[in-house]
Amino acid sequence: MIGELDADAVAGYFRGKSILITGSTGFLGKVLVEKILRVQPDVKKLFLLIRAAGVESAKHRVETEVTGREIFQVLKEKHGDRFDDFIQEKVCPLAGDIVYKNLGLDHAKLTELSKGIDIIVNGAATTNFYERYDVAFDTNVMGAKHICEFAKRCNKLKMLLHVSTAYVAGEQEGILPEKPFLLGETLREGVHLDIESELNLIQETRREVEANCYSERVEKRTMKELGLKRAREFGWPNTYVFTKAMGEMLLGHLRGDLPIVIIRPSIITSILNEPLPGWMEGIRTIDSFIIGYAKQALSIFLVDLDLIMDVVPGDMVVNAMMVAMAVHSEDQAQSIYHVTSSLRNPAPYAVLVDSGGRYFLHNPPCSKKNGEPVRLSRMRFFRTLPRFRAYMAVKFRLPLEILRLLNIALFGAFSRRYGELSRKYRYVMHVAELYAPYALFKGCFDDTNTERLRAALKANKEQNKSRGYDFGFDPKSVDWDNYFYSVHIPGVVKYLCD
Secondary structure (H helix, E strand, C coil): CCCCECHHHHHHHCCCCEEEEECCCCHHHHHHHHHHHHHCCCCCEEEEEECCCCHHHHHHHHHHHCCCCHHHHHHHHHHHHHHHHHHHHHEEEEECCCCCHHHHCCHHHHHHHHHHCCEEEECCCCCCCCCCHHHHHHHHHHHHHHHHHHHHHCCCCCEEEEECCHHHHCCCCEEECCCCCCCCCCCCCCCCCCHHHHHHHHHHHHHHHHHCCCCHHHHHHHHHHHHHHHHHHCCCCCHHHHHHHHHHHHHHHHCCCCCEEEEEECEEECCCCCCCCCCCCCCCHHHHHHHHHHCCCCCEEECCCCCECCEEEHHHHHHHHHHHHHHHCCCCCEEEEEECCCCCCCCEHHHHHHHHHHHHHHCCCECCCCCCECCCCCCEEECCHHHHHHHHHHHHHHHHHHHHHHHHHCCCCCHHHHHHHHHHHHHHHHHHHHHHHHHCCCEEECCHHHHHHHHHECCCHHHHHHHCCCCCCCHHHCCHHHHHHHHHHHHHHHHCCC
16 A cells, blocks of 8 residues: 655655666756755755766766756756755766666775665666667666666665656557566567577677678668567567567566666656746657647648547656655565556647647747748648558659659759658658657556555645645646647747757
8 A cells, every 4th residue: 555645755755865867868867856956955965877988077967968957947046156066065977877787887986876875766768769779778678787786786775766668568559557577578479588689689780790891871770670670570669669678677577676666658748837837858759740840841740630649748757756766665566657648638639739730820930031920831640651651652752753763864863852852751751650659559558556656645735836846747637738838839849949
């Protein structure tokens, strides 16, 4: 049973704690670091593992890529001239990387850390759907293994929280439960996954590429295609979710009695409430549609407007993470939470399209050439991949083929133009194939565990308002139309549209 606690108890849990955080330079990592420092200034230390050549380089990255971002503005105003001193006192950058055994730290630092760390948050990941297999495997699979091995060395560790993704479920349909992956489990019947064999395959492919003296470009393409091939072999749509699933498997297999919480968010979007509504970094799946429409770079999009778009604001994900840490401290179990919205407050893609249409009607983007408002054309949507392919074949592939024949007849007069258009066509088709599993996703994430976690948090709106923060993560509290129109789309325009 999960006991009740209020926002003060959650914030109080982090008092005096030393926390190791990986992935702090990412969007979610920044939101987490800022929230802990804002709600609990008496946290003992935040150790941020940063990919860097040395301590000074790591410190510089933290200053420029974490604490120097807009999201820390409220904290800066709160501390005034003492902000830099506060950060220096509470934040300790570590030059290291989860892809290495012992996290790339020397023996002395590793020993020191293992004696003092109370909580580990593993948020480091490569999220590129079409990442090189070796790169994604090193970070998402071996990184999870290395974090788990380090966690076991920590004498006073109370919790390891690992950030995964709800889409480890692949392209399954229906209600998808909050259950762990067993070692070797796959999404395709009759197929067994051997993680050690996958590592060997990666190493063999590397050796083969090197032996044949292939160019860096060929090596990159080979490793990317290998990842996609292996993912689909076992039932996952891309390298990212495949390697994240393997990372979960290793954590479950190696943890022993280590207290582990796995957080599986769906599509993470901009901050809803605090500290800075609309703030975001990095283009999410749905944001490519918003940006493409704003810049009039997209006239067609592959999506079924009636299907559910499972999104969750970034601050809600962090709130769920912090509540889970407080609830599951030292309980020697593995808990899995879907931080999602499709079951409790489903939002169809039509909501995004409608609110986006109204937003840009009232706030038309301006032309960079003359500063005049751009008149936006309507976008065309395709509900299935075959229909999308058919349209692309008639509208673009056929004219390309005509241009190719014309180019041959005229002895290469249109070679450059044909090459450019051909690359663009292949890119659009490639992106459509990669995003199709999300734009056409028919699953619904069960969040029974997460609902129990929400129920444990006693809500007191007046207290939350007076203290300036809360830990709410109930999707039912979100009016999606208002969120997209008033918060998210303005945030995309402000922070992502150059």
